[in-house]
Amino acid sequence: MISFDKVSKQYISGQYALAGVSFEIAKGQMAFVTGHSGAGKSTLLKLILATEKCSSGNVVVNGTDLNHIPRREIPSFRRRIGMVFQDHQLLNDRSVADNVALPLDISGFSRRDALRRVRAALDKVGLLSKEKQFPAALSGGEQQRVGIARAVVNRPSIILADEPTGNLDPELSMETMEVFEQFKNVGVSLLIASHDISLINRMEYRTLILKGGTLIDDTGLGELS
Amino acid sequence: MSDKASSKRRHENPSNFIKLLRSHRKDALKSLTRMFFSPLSSTMTVIVIAAALLLPSLLFAFNTNITALLGEFQNNARIVLYLTRDTSDTQALQVSNNLLTSSVIDSVDFISNEEALLSFSDAAGFSQIVADFDANPLPASIVITPNLAGLAGLDQLAASLDQMPEVELVQVDSLWLRRLAAISELIGLAARVLGLIVLLSLCFIIGNTVRSHIENRRDEIKIIKLFGGTHSYIARPFLYTGLFYGLLGGLLASLLQALIFLSFRDPLNEIFSLYDSSFTLPLLAPAMLITLAFSGASIGWLAAIISAYRYVNAIIT
Incomplete structure (x- = not known):
């Protein structure tokens, strides 16, 4: 599903955001990637989403070698990945249902089919009753769940989440993780970037620990300090 | 499999073409809705586009009408052949008959020197002076109505008629027509140059x-880019925005031009009738309206393509 082989990312300034990182995430596997600010978590997600290219090494996602992906094929590649952002990135002039429908709209679904899938996704995150509301009327936790519904509505094979619990209280954070687990159980691979150590410890999933762009630990379970 | 089942399957798995049509319809509606929700700026933009389109369009229409008017005057152009003094009336009539056999001559009218003198005497009120003449000073003449279009053909015919031994002088009353044609050409050129400037301005x-x-x-x-939206998916609503601005601007320009024509129609037709012309200024032709609307829409679409290509691509995810 996701394969990093000695991947490095060096910026024009000469600074390395990632240095020789290697790991693999299998189908249906859920993993965290953690580390301090500037450790390279976001860069790692950007490389998987093909918003940036690595300087050296190989990144293969869903069988696609991202070092050699033609620019015109990047949109269709991204449609197979669901992304959850820390700041939700919802469109404030669209209703909850329209926000969740965005990936389906991009994929060319008819309004009727899209609505059916949107309702199913909103039901899964417990927000079906709020489909007609606008993001501004929702709490932070609800907005995050809308973001998750949007990420999963197109039935992606991979979900990437960048600090998905960054703005949530511990209870909502656990609820969000439970939603992610549901997708893991149906074969979706998840990579969650987070610096919430206590949450990662509670979840007991594989954790990649980055420090200064280097992968310093790839534990099977949590128990981080 | 029944037709109903097949129809249901088609509905659930539409072809890419149907998907594209749906997408275009939705983007067009989205674009119109956005324009509708910012009425002031949309109206201002449409008015600016209409004003820009109106000027070259008026010049084109003006030039078209002058050309049509010119054509009518050219059709009414006459060539007068003044005959030599030693040409008898019998010879002159023979010449007239010979001229009538030409395909480029519609009609001929022979005026003997006596008829010319009588006409001069009656028309100018010089009967006393004419009575004092020892001899008739006026030559016989043949007035020719050519069956030709264009000043060049008229000149060619006049030159060939001038070669006839019975002809002393050929007079073609075309100087003012030439002036009008030159002015018309200038207006046409100005309209084209202005059209080009307007095209660039509208873009x-x-x-x-x-x-x-x-x-x-x-x-x-x-x-949208992060969720896999293609350039065309992102740009399409903006292309429709450009198209609608151009189209509405073109339609408004058509309406304004029709109003201008309507207000000028009666006074101009009065002038034409004073010049014994049957020409009347037409109201805006449907072809002109379609041309203006189509031009506006095309320019809008083109400008939007250029702008969307440049600025959507510049947004990096």
């Missing part, structure tokens, strides 16, 4: 409007 105006729409939706575009 800039519409392109800038589309750029501003793109900038206003920069965050949305970034998110």
